[in-house]
Amino acid sequence: MTDADAPLLQVKHLFVKFFTRRGTVHAVRDVSFDIARGETLGLVGESGSGKSVTAQALMGLIDLPGRITGGDVRWHGQSLLEGDGSLLRRVRGQEIAMVFQDPMTSLNPLFTVGTQIGEVLRRHRKMTRAAARTRVIELLDLVGLSNPGQRVDQYPHELSGGMRQRVLIAMALACEPQLLIADEPTTALDVTIQAQILELIADLQQRLGLAVLMITHDLGVVAGLCDRVAVMYSGKIVELATADDLFHRPAHPYSAGLLRSTPRLDVVIPRLVSIEGSPPDLVSPPVGCAFAERCHLATEECRESMPGLHFQDDGRKVACWRPFEAEGPAPVTAGEGGR
Amino acid sequence: MGRYLLKRLPQGMVVIFGVTVFVFIVTRVVGDPVKFMLPLSATAEQRAAQRHVMGLDRPILAQFWSFLGDVIHLDFGTSTYVRGKAALSVVFDYLPRTLQLVAAGMVLAVVLSIPLGLLASRKPGGALDRALTSLSLVGLSMPQFFLGSVLVIAFTVKLQWFQTGVGPLHRHLVLPAVCLALPAVGRLAMLVRSSMIDELNSQYVKVLKAKGMPARRILAVHALRNAGIPYVTLLGWEIIRALAGFTVVVESVFAWPGIGFMAKQAIAQQDFYLIQAIVFVVAVMVVVLNILIDVSYKLLDPRVTLR
Numbered sequence: 309m310t311d312a313d314a315p316l317l318q319v320k321h322l323f324v325k326f327f328t329r330r331g332t333v334h335a336v337r338d339v340s341f342d343i344a345r346g347e348t349l350g351l352v353g354e355s356g357s358g359k360s361v362t363a364q365a366l367m368g369l370i371d372l373p374g375r376i377t378g379g380d381v382r383w384h385g386q387s388l389l390e391g392d393g394s395l396l397r398r399v400r401g402q403e404i405a406m407v408f409q410d411p412m413t414s415l416n417p418l419f420t421v422g423t424q425i426g427e428v429l430r431r432h433r434k435m436t437r438a439a440a441r442t443r444v445i446e447l448l449d450l451v452g453l454s455n456p457g458q459r460v461d462q463y464p465h466e467l468s469g470g471m472r473q474r475v476l477i478a479m480a481l482a483c484e485p486q487l488l489i490a491d492e493p494t495t496a497l498d499v500t501i502q503a504q505i506l507e508l509i510a511d512l513q514q515r516l517g518l519a520v521l522m523i524t525h526d527l528g529v530v531a532g533l534c535d536r537v538a539v540m541y542s543g544k545i546v547e548l549a550t551a552d553d554l555f556h557r558p559a560h561p562y563s564a565g566l567l568r569s570t571p572r573l574d575v576v577i578p579r580l581v582s583i584e585g586s587p588p589d590l591v592s593p594p595v596g597c598a599f600a601e602r603c604h605l606a607t608e609e610c611r612e613s614m615p616g617l618h619f620q621d622d623g624r625k626v627a628c629w630r631p632f633e634a635e636g637p638a639p640v641t642a643g644e645g646g647r
Numbered sequence: 648m649g650r651y652l653l654k655r656l657p658q659g660m661v662v663i664f665g666v667t668v669f670v671f672i673v674t675r676v677v678g679d680p681v682k683f684m685l686p687l688s689a690t691a692e693q694r695a696a697q698r699h700v701m702g703l704d705r706p707i708l709a710q711f712w713s714f715l716g717d718v719i720h721l722d723f724g725t726s727t728y729v730r731g732k733a734a735l736s737v738v739f740d741y742l743p744r745t746l747q748l749v750a751a752g753m754v755l756a757v758v759l760s761i762p763l764g765l766l767a768s769r770k771p772g773g774a775l776d777r778a779l780t781s782l783s784l785v786g787l788s789m790p791q792f793f794l795g796s797v798l799v800i801a802f803t804v805k806l807q808w809f810q811t812g813v814g815p816l817h818r819h820l821v822l823p824a825v826c827l828a829l830p831a832v833g834r835l836a837m838l839v840r841s842s843m844i845d846e847l848n849s850q851y852v853k854v855l856k857a858k859g860m861p862a863r864r865i866l867a868v869h870a871l872r873n874a875g876i877p878y879v880t881l882l883g884w885e886i887i888r889a890l891a892g893f894t895v896v897v898e899s900v901f902a903w904p905g906i907g908f909m910a911k912q913a914i915a916q917q918d919f920y921l922i923q924a925i926v927f928v929v930a931v932m933v934v935v936l937n938i939l940i941d942v943s944y945k946l947l948d949p950r951v952t953l954r
């Protein structure tokens with residue numbers, strides 16, 4: 309009973325907490341967003357803002373001491389979190405696939421590339437060993453690995469980081485998923501390889517028509533790839549807008565700060581230059597706006613009560629008591645400022 | 648592989664040679680087999696005569712050269728404890744018993760340690776984990792002579808379920824095998840536990856879950872094989888320790904007639920020849936086991952190249 313009109317993926321008021329010795333870490337606090345078929349949504353934010361935890365929660369990959377404490381994730385309108393987990397098991401790797409941050413540790417060192425990609429096909433597509441192998445070679449070719457017929461029998465340690473990330477992308481694409489979650493797929497790679505991998509993802513997305521959730525530090529990546537962007541700050545989404553709106557008219561002071569610290573959007577930079585100050589401790593998040601301490605525009609109201617994520621007139625969503633007006637002068641122009 | 652063996656075999660020979668020489672020196676310094684060969688009533692002259700017959704009155708260097716010459720021909724002299732028998736053939740008479748005991752002990756250790764370690768790793772810090780961890784600690788910190796004595800008193804003397812010495816396997820082999828296995832079970836189970844916890848928290852397991860692999864396959868195929876690498880190393884050490892030392896204690900406590908038991912007798916009787924033969928055979932087994940450990944490493948882990 310899938311709902312044909314429902315968005316591909318809906319995240320509704322998601323909460324994730326880690327129950328650690330230090331206290332409860334409120335890693336994801338009331339996060340909501342949708343992804344439509346074929347759409348690319350960017351998820352950006354500083355380190356520790358909860359991007360990876362959000363992504364992993366979508367696939368039910370939060371391990372102890374963490375737990376999803378509230379909200380829902382709906383796939384074609386059906387809850388992935390409720391029930392006995394059979395939907396989640398079916399969807400994982402088949403309809404939703406994920407590529408992780410670190411290609412060096414994402415593969416089991418003891419099995420060949422062919423075995424590790426093949427087991428996805430054998431599980432979800434019930435392929436025979438031989439059929440899976442043929443398909444794996446095709447996939448390795450698809451992601452641009454040279455000599456796929458040879459690579460299929462190699463072990464992870466025989467491949468470079470960039471090659472391993474291609475293998476992981478091939479693995480994610482094996483069952484032609486509808487959604488690819490890419491959690492900073494290029495941070496561990498050097499700059500030229502980064503560009504190649506991003507091009508590969510963009511290209512595959514066009515050819516296969518898959519939706520992508522692209523998690524990144526790097527606004528340059530977002531500019532080149534994404535339709536819409538969600539900006540995350542200390543476990544919350546503070547702005548959700550089209551890429552165009554966000555880059556030209558950021559409404560949240562934090563988004564503006566992020567942009568200001570990106571010198572040129574057409575250049576891929578390895579990491580964001582941070583905004584002054586540091587994010588709050590998520591063990592005891594502030595009652596008011598989490599960004600207030602670092603915000604030049606903050607008032608008493610900002611410190612005392614938490615702004616909700618509300619629609620602006622122009623259709624974007626912002627969680628701020630004093631957002632920049634859409635009409636006003638753009639507070640930031642791309643290209644302004646330096647590192 | 649060929650090149651590896653070409654390098655390891657001479658190395659092994661050096662080790663065996665070194666150990667043999669060392670034992671030669673130690674036995675000559677501390678002992679005198681004649682003391683126990685002749686009755687207490689023997690006179691000093693009779694003893695000197697016996698020493699002369701055995702060549703023990705020659706200069707130590709001369710003895711050493713003829714010893715080396717004999718060893719090259721695998722002649723370790725005639726045992727004085729088992730009168731008139733070549734020392735090496737005495738060892739081979741008793742070796743099967745020891746191999747039987749070590750094999751039984753180690754099979755038991757493997758069969759117990761893997762499920763126990765897996766059970767404990769299922770919920771780290773949970774009640775079962777804490778109980779099994781404490782139990783392992785008790786097992787591995789219990790001195791074997793004490794453990795052995797307790798087992799003998801409880802099951803042989805009081806309950807009379809088992810017997811010491813040799814006889815039908817189920818009544819005689821069980822206790823010494825358990826005694827040999829228990830400390831190893833403790834160490835191996837702790838290792839299984841900690842490496843499974845590490846493996847199951849590793850990034851590649853997260854990726855496997857994201858791929859939709861069933862938990863059973865992740866555990867039994869992926870994580871277990873990775874955890875197998877340190878396990879094989881430790882198991883190899885356990886076998887070596889059992890062969891090269893623990894059997895002396897265990898075989899003595901249970902009167903199990905293997906080479907450990909014989910080693911104790913040979914030392915008590917200062918039977919140089921038997922001691923040397925036992926040490927030589929054990930050294931050869933240790934060297935071979937080390938090579939086997941390396942080879943099994945290579946079989947388990949494609950990153951390993953044998954050099």
Ligand SMILES: Nc1ncnc2c1ncn2[C@@H]1O[C@H](COP(=O)(O)OP(=O)(O)OP(=O)(O)O)[C@@H](O)[C@H]1O
Nearest residue numbers: 326328333335354355356357358359360361362590
């Ligand atoms: N296993 C865990 N135990 C305790 N806290 C955790 C755990 N995993 C994540 N967290 C906390 O959750 C918060 C969000 O982490 P997350 O990894 O999602 O950040 P991120 O935005 O992906 O950062 P990065 O860009 O560095 O990858 C952090 O404060 C982190 O300390």
Ligand SMILES: [Mg+2]
Nearest residue numbers: 359360361409
């Ligand atoms: Mg992350």
